[in-house]
Structures are given as C-alpha cells and as structure tokens.
Amino acid sequence: MAETDGGSPTKIARGLLEARLILITGKGGTGKTTFASALALLAALRGKRVLLLEIDSQRPALTPVFGVAPTYEPQQIRDNLEIANLTWQEALQSFLASLVPSRRIVRLILSNRMVGRFLDFTPGSREIVTLSVLGDRVGDYDLVIADLPASGHAFSLLDITRSAMGLFRSGPVRHRAEELRELLTSPTTRMVLVSLPEEMVVNETIETYQKLDRYELISRPPVVFLNRATLPTFTDEERTLLGRLCNSELSPLADEFVRAGRWEDELEQATAASQARLLETLPEPPLLVPPAPPGGIPREVVGSVATHLGRLVGISRRELRWE
C-alpha cells in the first residue's frame, strides 16, 4: 500500500483537492452526488478549472443540484465549474472518431444495426469506451470529478481496465485499457468512498476498499467520508441518567423525550463504532461530516456539506455563495 497523507482531516481534505482526477463511489444512498458536487464547488473556488461528470445517467442526479440537466458536452454553470453526463452513444461516437479519421465511416459504423447489437452485448466494450472518454477529459481540466455508480457497479467499471487485458489482446481498445490502468493508479488520481454510520454501509465501504487494493486499481489510500456523522456530546453521567429514565415509569409525553434522547445517543454510538471500524481497516482515518438539516432539497444538502468541507480547506460560507 502506498504512502498515506498522515492523519489530520485538514491535510487529507487539502491533499484531495490537489488531485487531477477524483473518482467517487459508495453504497447507494450515501451521498455520492452530494460530495462530488461539494468538492467540485470548493475546488472551483480555489481557482481550479473543474469538470464534474456523471457516467451515462438516464436520470442525472446532478440536475436537481445545479438546476441544469448535464449534457454530453460540458456546460459551464459557474466560475471555473462545468458539468457533463458521459452518455454512451455520444461517448462511442467520439471514441470511434478518435480512431477512425473519416467522419463518414464513423457514421456508417454507428448506423449499422448489427454493430449496435454487437456493442450492446460485447462484454466490457461499454465500460472501456466510457472510461476512455473520461480519461480524455482529464487533460482538458485542472480537476475532473467523476460521480461513479454505486460501489458494486463502480468496481466492475474500473476493473474492466484489468480484465480487458485478457480479453482484448491487440488493437486500440487494448492500448486504451493499458493507458486507463495507468491513469487509475497515477498518484494524482484519488478515490473517494462515501460511507454512513451504519454497520452494513461500513462493511461495504471496507469491502470496496479491499477489492480496489487487491486488484491494484488504486495506488493511494482512498479518502473516506463518514457522512451524517453525529459527534459525541453525551457525558457518561448524562448517559447513566438517561438509562435510569428509560427504566422508569413514564407518561407518554415524557417517553417521547426519552425516546428522542435514546435516538440521539444511538446515533452517537453508531458513529463512534463506525469510525473505529474504518480506522482499524483503512489506511487513513475517515473524515466525519454532520447531517444536513432535515427536509433539505439536494441543493441545500450540497450547501451544508460544502460548508463543512470548506472549513477544512479554508473556504468560508460567504465565499461559497451557494445557498
């Protein structure tokens, strides 16, 4: 395993923004898009030209965040920040165009029904083409942030760079797979895993890390965000008293308060347990991010997370000009 950034949340967060390519994944519902968007906003404010993209989404998650549906061609949505959706058809077109000089021939290939079926089914062709176009974008920006699918599918996507070696033994696709593997393991490429203080989510985070590490798809430790973390506030004595209240006869109204207290206490303990498990299995400590206020629309949730991460990298809420 490669070197770590040595501990402190500030160092880890600042180090992350030095990357050229950030790949974000995590179990479904953990907040991948939120973190991708928040990091993109912060990097753009630090003066980097940023491209934030989704991979072949039929219903882009970035739409409710920025109020604009991302298209294949990057669109600028604020200073230094562009968003895009790497749709498969368009990705294929530009992939072929990069290999075949004649536009007419590219059109000929794309309009052939058999080719459509061939590519639809051929294992790995979709993944390689999409990743390849993603790789091409990296040179055009200071930072590309990719909001990948949920961890199982994201792993299949990245792993294609390895399995393609056995599958495609010659030709440009093979060559692209080799280049992409180099890109994934480059020291300026960082993996971000978004996790939650829940046992099963933490398990999946750990499994994802172990698989990426085992198959050498990463060269640096992933940055793990423990989202919706509740920091400890209860003192031992308060917890003792809460326990005594739980064992007492309570009116329904009093019970509501005690139940709320137990809920909060459990959230704190779940956070502490998740943090401990991540600490013992991952090379770097997770960064804890508190929950956004309830009922927030995606844009507000992004604002809340960006504000929190902004503190780590020295960007104030005012500079963010977001909510």
Next chain:
Amino acid sequence: MGVTRFNMEAWLDRTNLVVCVGAGGVGKTTTAATLGLCGALRGRRVMVLTIDPARRLANSLGLKNIGNEQTQIDLEALGLSTDGELWAMMLDSRSTFDGLITRVSPDEVSRDRILNNHVYRHMADTFAGSQDYMATETLYDLVDSGSYDLIVLDTPPVKNALDFLESPGRLINFMDERVLRWFLHPYDANAVFGGKLMMGTSAVVFRLLAYVFGRDFLEDLATFFQDFQGLYEGFVARNDAVVKLFRDPGTSFVTICAPTESSLDVAVFFQEELKRRELPRGGIIVNQVHTCEGEQHDAKEILGALTRTLSEDLSPNTAATLLARLGMAHRRLRALGQAEAALARRVRACGAGGGFYQEIPRLDGNVHDLESLHEVGRRLLVPADVL
C-alpha cells in the same frame, strides 16, 4: 370513519412471487428477508433470492455468507413453531452460468470449449449485466422446481430502470440468428458467400470492428457464439416464461424506499415504469420512518422532578444538561419526522391505484438477526393504507 385498510397478511398469503425494487440503501434486502421470514412463519415454503453483489442478505439474516446454493435458515432460534421453511440464496453469476452451460452442452468437449473460452470467462466474471441474465435463469429454475410456495426476489440497486428485466432481452437480441450469421460468416469455413455478402458496408464495418477491438478478440467472440448457437432456443423459451411470470396475477412488484428525497425520487420513477410496463404493482413500503408525535413541550416541565430524583448521586448539573439535550433531540426528531411526512405524501400520490402503502417505523439499532427481522415483520404485516 370506516376507512378501508389493506390486509397485508392476506396479500402475502396469495402472492407467489414478490419482486422488490427501489434505490440502493433503502433497506431493500432487509425488507426482502423480512417478507420471506413472514411468509415462512405463516407456513409457506419461501425462497429469498438476492442478486445484489454486496452480501447484505447474509448480513441481515445474521449469517456470515450465503452462496450460490439454496441454504435453509434455521428458524428454531426464534422459538416459534411453524410448518413453513425459509431458504435463501445469493446469486453468483459465474457458478450459475457454468451450471447452465454444463446442463445444456451436448457433450463434455463442447462444454469445456465454452468454459475455457476467453470471452465466456470474462463475460461470466466481470460483465456487469451478467448477473441480470442469470437472475432470470435462476428464477426460472426455482419456479420450475416447484419447491417453493413463495419466492422473494431482491433486485440490485439500479437507479435508472428495471434493467434486470431487460438484459435477457439484450442477450436474446444478440443471439438472434440473423445477427449471429452476419457476425459469424467471415469465420465460417463452410459458408459459401464468395465475397458477395461481405462486400460493401458490412465488410467495411467488420474490418473496422476487427481493427478497434483486435482480431483475436473477434475470433474468440466468434468461437464463443458458434458454440453458443445451440443454446439460443432454450434462452428464448426461458425468457418468455419469465416475462409471463412477471405479469402473472400471483406476482407483486413492491417498491421500497426510505423517507429521503433521493430514494423517493427513484420510487416515483419505479411507479411510473411499472405502470408503463403494465406489471402488477403490489404496493409501496417506506422504511426507517422517524415518528415523533408530541407537540412542542418543555422538557423541564415534564421530566424535571424525575430527573432530579434520579440524579442525586451524580454531578449537580447532570439533570439540567440532560434535560437540555433531551429538549434539543426532541426538536430535531420532530423536525425530521415532519420533513419525512411531507416527502412521503409525494410518493403516495404517484402510487394511486397500486396496492398498499405501508410505513415501517425506524427500529432502534441495526437489523441483522432473525429476531430483529421478526420485529420488523410484525410492523410490516399490520393493516396498511390502500393506495
């Protein structure tokens, strides 16, 4: 008021196949396991089948691992007697695929030729969609075996579409004879086409594919399809049977979500998709709902005296600081409950006419053993709202 309620027990008793759909992270696997357990406790022979690449089903059944084999879950730990059985299985696409090839191959030589083919090995191992093909294969086998009264299918977390319903169609599309013939003829030694068919567009396109993907790869692919050709009819027949099964009145698609903006968005989308495809909608389950009924009250007024009595041996401030914390926690929980209720109204509206609507309150602690599943099950089977 005499509002009609939806009888969840009767629904579960008359259903033979439950397909759980929804976004990731909403407790879909736990709900599938719970429905399975409920069915078993009601005396039925139940199989819970997950095609989720993560090992969540095993987790929620309190097991370390469940493999590609049908595994019976020991219900005695619950101390409840039932004639029913609970089985679970996690789809491993590689073993299922290998099993399928072994079954349909005419002899050992052709079997080994397919199993050792580069393309086959990569397709079975790494192709993201192969799980979906195999899910329908396995489902077909399980139904065909007649061993189960109820099958609960937990689908992978796809956010875009009911992909797993479509993938077998994609395979069949490709295996279509015309496509195969087009694709195979440059490699078919017996074909007589003397350059005529391969002139023009086809030849150009083919040469380009060979250039882009490499000639070796196309040859591997051709060998694979030549060997696979004989299996085509079997695939079509099985796929047709599964498509019919999905439309059967004994089948119920249940949309599962959590009270969060993003998962409800996906739930709304699934409702639309199920309607569009005319698939039987069983209902909607909203998991992990926070409830906090109480009005805004002063914690000190309600709990002041009791906390003082209970904290006599603790530091002097403990009662006061805990009360402040309880007040804050209560406000937070109420705000959360209200925000969730507002979100839930949206998904209810789009589910109209589609079976039941059931909210499951959030349980204290993680659900990862049979007892807590049983607890969730009790809440799941209480009469629900009618959509």
